[in-house]
Amino acid sequence: MLIRQGGDLTENDVTPRGIYLRRREFMTGVAGAGLALAAGPASAIALRGEPSRYSTDEEKTSKDNVTGYNNYYEFGVDKSDPARNAGALTTSPWTVKIDGECDKPGTYDLGDFLRGNTLQERIYRLRCVEGWSMVIPWLGVPLADLLKPYGPTSKAKYVAFETLERPSEMIGQRRSVLYWPYREGLRMDEAMNPLTIMAVGLYGETLPNQNGAPMRLVVPWKYGFKSIKSIVRISFTEKQPPTAWNRSAAREYGFYSNVNPEVDHPRWSQATERRIGEFRRRPTLMFNGYGEQVASMYRGMDLRKFF
Ligand code: MTE
Numbered sequence: 001m002l003i004r005q006g007g008d009l010t011e012n013d014v015t016p017r018g019i020y021l022r023r024r025e026f027m028t029g030v031a032g033a034g035l036a037l038a039a040g041p042a043s044a045i046a047l048r049g050e051p052s053r054y055s056t057d058e059e060k061t062s063k064d065n066v067t068g069y070n071n072y073y074e075f076g077v078d079k080s081d082p083a084r085n086a087g088a089l090t091t092s093p094w095t096v097k098i099d100g101e102c103d104k105p106g107t108y109d110l111g112d113f114l115r116g117n118t119l120q121e122r123i124y125r126l127r128c129v130e131g132w133s134m135v136i137p138w139l140g141v142p143l144a145d146l147l148k149p150y151g152p153t154s155k156a157k158y159v160a161f162e163t164l165e166r167p168s169e170m171i172g173q174r175r176s177v178l179y180w181p182y183r184e185g186l187r188m189d190e191a192m193n194p195l196t197i198m199a200v201g202l203y204g205e206t207l208p209n210q211n212g213a214p215m216r217l218v219v220p221w222k223y224g225f226k227s228i229k230s231i232v233r234i235s236f237t238e239k240q241p242p243t244a245w246n247r248s249a250a251r252e253y254g255f256y257s258n259v260n261p262e263v264d265h266p267r268w269s270q271a272t273e274r275r276i277g278e279f280r281r282r283p284t285l286m287f288n289g290y291g292e293q294v295a296s297m298y299r300g301m302d303l304r305k306f307f
Helices: 016-028 063-068 081-088 110-114 143-150 188-192 244-248 291-298
Strands: 095-100 106-109 120-127 132-142 158-163 183-187 197-202 216-218 231-237 272-275 281-283
Touching (some): 063 132, 095 110, 106 110, 120 197, 120 216, 143 188, 143 197, 183 188, 183 244
Parallel strands (some): 095 231, 132 272
Antiparallel strands (some): 095 106, 120 132, 158 183, 158 231, 272 281
């Protein structure tokens, strides 16, 4: 465990040698057959994950589209901005602060946070609230496996997530297009659902910066904005936490944000979507097609009210 704030880093921490040593430590510390978790922005080390029964066998969206058509407002609001601007982000060293209602709060080095877990490949549909979708082969770890060791208490009803705030490298944060830092949240059962993963890679490689390096959430039955990128803080809370999109337009973006073709966005229908790389629109599925795994969590809830 490393308790240190970003501001205390010494010159030595960011030398190539420092990064190299950290990366080695990272790789050897992770259990699992033939598995290597790589830290570091430019490493592009091939990562191998175990296939998952939760994966879809639908055709994958091309890697060029997955890494070139992004929403990541910290780097600009156009789809091509993140690929152009996110290279400026330093992703190693990286720490994650765990706090709130849990037994083991602290600030942990990313390697320690992930250590001991087996990477899985999860090919998931991701459906954006704007009406497009992709199929992405993620590499990640179930969020439940990462969070349980911190001992959430009985008061922990929600999990809140925060993205890095560093306008010197995240040029989109120099403008107030959203409340920074970007925040998201899940109810505890949603966070612990086996479909929810923390992704550290895609297409067999380290996560590109524009997709949320070094780690981002993937919650496949919710609209894409719930899948928060470049996470530096995870808090266990008793109350429902505020989220960036809900704060900026509460009428348009609710806390739950489950993919739901029957509940329209106030300004457009959510009944259909366009798969990136295709022209025709296809019907959007309830819970993005993951109803079997998640519908029971919302039984008895009015999804028009809790949208
Ligand atoms: N996370 C942060 N920090 N900032 C963002 O602007 N955009 C969200 C989500 N996570 C966003 C974010 C939205 S709207 C979508 S659709 C997905 O990231 C897109 O993820 P992708 O670029 O990997 O496809």
